[in-house]
Amino acid sequence: MCAIVGIYGNENAARLASIALFAMQHRGQEATGISSSCDGKIYTKKDRGLVSEVFNEEALTYLRGNMAIGHNRYATAGSDSVLDAQPVYAKYKLGQISIVHNGNLINKDEVRNDLIDKGAIFQTGMDTENLIHLIAKNTKDHLKDRIIEALNRTIGAYCFIVQSRSKQFVIRDRYGIRPLSLGKLKSGGYIVASETCAFDLVGAEFIRDIRPGEMLIFSEEDDIESVQLFEPEFRPCAFEYVYFARPDSVIDGKNVYTTRENMGKALAKNDANSKVKYDMVVPVPDSGVPAALGYAAASGVPFKYGIIRNHYIGRTFIEPTQEMRNLKVKMKLSPMSSIIAGKSLLVIDDSIVRGTTSKRIVKMLKEAGAKEVHFRVASPEIKFPCFYGIDTPTKEELISTQMTKDEVCKYIEADSLEYLSIEDLISAIGDDRHYALESFDGDYFVKA
Amino acid sequence: MCAIVGIYGNENAARLASIALFAMQHRGQEATGISSSCDGKIYTKKDRGLVSEVFNEEALTYLRGNMAIGHNRYATAGSDSVLDAQPVYAKYKLGQISIVHNGNLINKDEVRNDLIDKGAIFQTGMDTENLIHLIAKNTKDHLKDRIIEALNRTIGAYCFIVQSRSKQFVIRDRYGIRPLSLGKLKSGGYIVASETCAFDLVGAEFIRDIRPGEMLIFSEEDDIESVQLFEPEFRPCAFEYVYFARPDSVIDGKNVYTTRENMGKALAKNDANSKVKYDMVVPVPDSGVPAALGYAAASGVPFKYGIIRNHYIGRTFIEPTQEMRNLKVKMKLSPMSSIIAGKSLLVIDDSIVRGTTSKRIVKMLKEAGAKEVHFRVASPEIKFPCFYGIDTPTKEELISTQMTKDEVCKYIEADSLEYLSIEDLISAIGDDRHYALESFDGDYFVKA
Amino acid sequence: MCAIVGIYGNENAARLASIALFAMQHRGQEATGISSSCDGKIYTKKDRGLVSEVFNEEALTYLRGNMAIGHNRYATAGSDSVLDAQPVYAKYKLGQISIVHNGNLINKDEVRNDLIDKGAIFQTGMDTENLIHLIAKNTKDHLKDRIIEALNRTIGAYCFIVQSRSKQFVIRDRYGIRPLSLGKLKSGGYIVASETCAFDLVGAEFIRDIRPGEMLIFSEEDDIESVQLFEPEFRPCAFEYVYFARPDSVIDGKNVYTTRENMGKALAKNDANSKVKYDMVVPVPDSGVPAALGYAAASGVPFKYGIIRNHYIGRTFIEPTQEMRNLKVKMKLSPMSSIIAGKSLLVIDDSIVRGTTSKRIVKMLKEAGAKEVHFRVASPEIKFPCFYGIDTPTKEELISTQMTKDEVCKYIEADSLEYLSIEDLISAIGDDRHYALESFDGDYFVKA
């Protein structure tokens, strides 16, 4: 997942980049970093931690210059090292570059092995290192041409921003799987960011999304140059709408919040002929809220905050005793007993991955007195791991790969269970385009 | 405000106290502390910081014993010192005691001056120190009698838990202004806590509220002893329902969430004949959400999360430039432009105190494209400072003391502004009792 | 032990106090604090930690005013709480006071019980709280008179500085057990400090020591007022010279470094007729160095740094395996094998308390190849606990109370062992006065 940002042509470039990264903190909390360019030199600061922890005044003063790129890193298994923070910086034949990347390269190992065969060394596990090597090993005279040839060797879902000492190159893959938008800063210059929710905070106006297969080049000489590198085959990731993006972002023209409301409405339509009488629609906060509001609006069933989320929770601070088994989920989510006791609940969450959290939520609600818990999921069954940049577990861990819907219902001890159909998901986002749905339908259309 | 808890008769007393304090973190984040008693000795650990920061395994191991009292301290002006953390511990003639306190003593200065005249010293600014002195200077042979006589000198809104080396004394003032409830722990023993939201997490069942003017005594010899110290004149604080308590708590028999929904419904009823057509009800998150849901349910106007709250915000991490003036509020709250652009919004917040936040929210929504912003407040105008334990500013800072409703509307640049009437507030909570409403009506019924 | 400082009449009072406390950090590392007075108000900042950790610019800005008192707290068993940090502040009848204290009151419990009987409460375990109560309970109209009467009830080894909102009262007990000196600040005003090593750093010139039984009063009206409260019976603590004070301090007219050299010389004189030929004098760093230099100078035996001290050591960072038993002492002290191998060493340390460290040192030196280890101690046998403010262990833990010299020699596995005689100790410091020697001779001359 991760978030990337580029600021070009603003004297507060690093400062604005840090604010944009702050707005996109939900896309990655493990590590964060920014590279700025100034007077023929690239400055980089990256570290473990939240944006607000890493970027203090000292760091922002160090990051001088009127262009900057930044990155928030999502925690993935086996990569807790500060070394896997981005941007990735390198000296190479044409000078210096720094790169940020959001996505996943599916021919990564093949390219890497090929490069290693030719004597390259890899110091991290990051995809981004591949691109730097491809650029460095190329023999063209101009960085632009090297980037283009490097991308010809690169297959996957990606958004890159490559910063040299005076330019920025912004690239989105031909499918447009990961989101990337362009805005104009009121205080001068441009911003490119994974999500538009970053624009308001930095004082930018949305211009347009980067096109699938497009490269934008920012330089001092010209205005923004656009090069269409690849024939577009637009297939944006449906999961961004389902779960990952912030609800106030607009991704490729569609407001995330509204698509989630629509998902809830579709679930309601599906339940229309149900004989069960639900007393209230209860969202699993915060992710299930818009769909639950949509369900309530479409069905007329009252919406109630039957579960309260505690925002003070970090890690569990004490080891619970035997009696306190379910403490961890309860410290995060509290059932509102007096509202739900004796009631038949229609509970909505955005997705079921492993099933363990859903099981704990159902148990918690029943212990709090709920008469019935009908579970609705605002996405289809996740049957396939995502290889395009969303961190889903392996096939063995995905409950819907291992169990049928009825088995899952029994496992989580719900009174009924329904998912959104793939068709309804498409309609909810907008049936004017073809989505990347591989987690649901197994169509791994990006092939090496 | 603050939160207090007492655990009696459970071998994990301090651990359970810390979990209960965690559940009541919203009542105070500045400092926290716990005293336990074991083998004739009182152990205390208190410090600045959140519950999850102060109470690690080392601290909980130190706090041995099967009884414990705890406290969360709310930040108030001029008292950031760790010395003002509670419990307050003292050696005195009869042995050792430790006290926690939630509330405000209105004859505090008078009692303090009298005690000082007689040679007492005060090392902190806390009310609690008064009570300890009154107990210590008394000449009765039994702590119980000393507490009773000390309380006879004590006027105000208060909940105290006094812990000796073997007993706990729990006291609620005669008006029952601050909430305090009794629960039975499934793992043995009892819990007393400011809010029932603590009960679920520790595995306790609600038994009943402490009665106004009642003292409960926990000791090894007897079962719980109840003494009615004062003639009850029940006047619970309305502000707990409006703003302070967690929505999943039940205070004196009334579910907080439901009372807030009712407040929103009353606002809707009041607007029923309005000629303005509102496109959506938008809550100021998180506090305005239940009232906004109530308004939407009663009015039929769709509920939309037009403002997103960012939960990563701590303190502002960078100093904004001139262009970034409103950054601070925007880092916490983001308008959902694509939802609200061109729309007429009915915005609901729980209260207006100084008016500055409301003004910023209206401005932010208009800049994000809102056509009209109609502001509704789910409480009456706050015209009087609270002296009973809620931290309101002085008369000079309260906007409703300085301006009429129309002037406030103009000041915050809203298109219209309505408050909940005092009568509607009473009905929303339940008109079966007399509330403490001094912030709204200036009736300072607790007199020295 | 602890350190105290007072600054009067300098606009950088708190800043200078913090620098003086930094210079006296060796007297206490557990906690530190400063109170300043300004415009009728006392400001206090105290916390766990080193001076350089607690006093940043923010703290020093808060501590405004042209007078300040400060304290470094020594860690003692059972008092790790931040509550036991000084200064101790209180509101009382005449206004506000803050007190710092270095020493130990031997009638503390008696006074405390008496005060408790009369209704006082004690919130800490500190002696200082006694004095505040005695002052507060007194009925005289002037603070000066109250302090005098309070001191009439106070028996022990003490140095107090009492700060009101406009004055400072500096008191040293009639025996002058703990050191306290007066200096004149080049930048204006005065300093009083436990050790003169603080004077150079703040830019002060030594004026004189506070006299035993004297009270100095600093106020705006007058120049320094001196009141002789008690008939002096001068008996300064010998242990300050032996171990506790910094070598560059001059205590009551005697340079600490020189007295330590003299102690070493006396040990050498004692060994003059020894038949053993020592190859080198090796100090246990850093405390044994001056005595070892004195021994070498007097005996002609070459001085060698046979043991190196590692200054990076904090706490042990890893748990050693079975093979790494003596790791802890070795991480602090390393034997210089190539210097000592095959040699006969005359090792000098300042004292032997429990014997465990000495035993480890001898073992370490032998393992590193030393042929013989002759242990010399630059103080007499410690046979009695100190009750006058030095933190010695109980009688049961003092090795010289439990064993004869020969038994100790055998226990620590040294080839010979000699102590300084009490007479030689007296001569080394200067036989012009009567010292407090209770740890060595059991003469507890301060009696309740």
Added chain:
Amino acid sequence: MCAIVGIYGNENAARLASIALFAMQHRGQEATGISSSCDGKIYTKKDRGLVSEVFNEEALTYLRGNMAIGHNRYATAGSDSVLDAQPVYAKYKLGQISIVHNGNLINKDEVRNDLIDKGAIFQTGMDTENLIHLIAKNTKDHLKDRIIEALNRTIGAYCFIVQSRSKQFVIRDRYGIRPLSLGKLKSGGYIVASETCAFDLVGAEFIRDIRPGEMLIFSEEDDIESVQLFEPEFRPCAFEYVYFARPDSVIDGKNVYTTRENMGKALAKNDANSKVKYDMVVPVPDSGVPAALGYAAASGVPFKYGIIRNHYIGRTFIEPTQEMRNLKVKMKLSPMSSIIAGKSLLVIDDSIVRGTTSKRIVKMLKEAGAKEVHFRVASPEIKFPCFYGIDTPTKEELISTQMTKDEVCKYIEADSLEYLSIEDLISAIGDDRHYALESFDGDYFVKA
């Protein structure tokens, strides 16, 4: 400078490596790191900070395996990034390697440019990255052969330890400029470390020094294999004896402490005919102590600790006012006024680099009352920057490049100034070999 360590064949490999690094903390405090190998995988943990901060139990548990290499990094200008911490790890054609390095490669830029020309990228500023590239680009089938060919391209002062998944290769350059010793662990296996002071702490016995131009190979199959890669031209760095090594280390057969004593003795011999009568020899602690002891022993002038070093100093915690100009040096070093007042001092420091510290020390001593300050330096004039791994400043900053001895004497305001002659330096260490003396004589014998 830096320190390196390798542990081979011990189940506590990483733990022992961390202890050895702790013992060598004086060689670098900026960053530290360890790589272990286990079951075909290399584990690395590195970070900013001291050894005792970075290596807690969690880190040591992660670093499993029976071989480990480690590094302490010295702070150098422009490289405060955690990225410049070692070991440097890489995946390459033959598998995985991790490398630590102490020294400086003088043909670094040439090799780097050549590698960059061929398409390599450099992610750090470290020499070590060169070696990894040379190994990776090589086409030999065995790591050993690749290392050998890589070293053929490598000119400079270096000690490398290269760790693969099952072997360790230890290399010292042909001149043996940086120290490196081999020891046998009592608990099994071997240790290689920059300084022998690490051996005692881990429980190892010194075997021998690594020979100039030698490569040692540790593997499971064979016992230690030794390959003489280059014809030795032994020229160990004199500066290690003068300043950098710990006094209890034995470097290439010579005890550091003794060589420093000898340097002091030579200074004394040189002063033998001086007409000035010195009252005492005063070392600048801690570095000048052994030479001062040597001087005192040879001259008969008494040795006195006229300057006390404060070990609590970290960074300066407060900003001094105008009056507190020389606070920074005084917080670290305090003059012992009562010892030195009115005296003629012979002050000894190990070296003069920029002259600013020496000037401050002389000034401080004179202000403390010293009548005369005769400055002696236990090394020759530093006239040339070191390019072999000691961090000396540029020619412009070296005072002895800019000024004659008399000018320096005047600049630092000393009453006289003498340096050790190059001949005396050689004699002091031992005239049985040829030293690297480039800082003193400009003989840059390692040529690209």
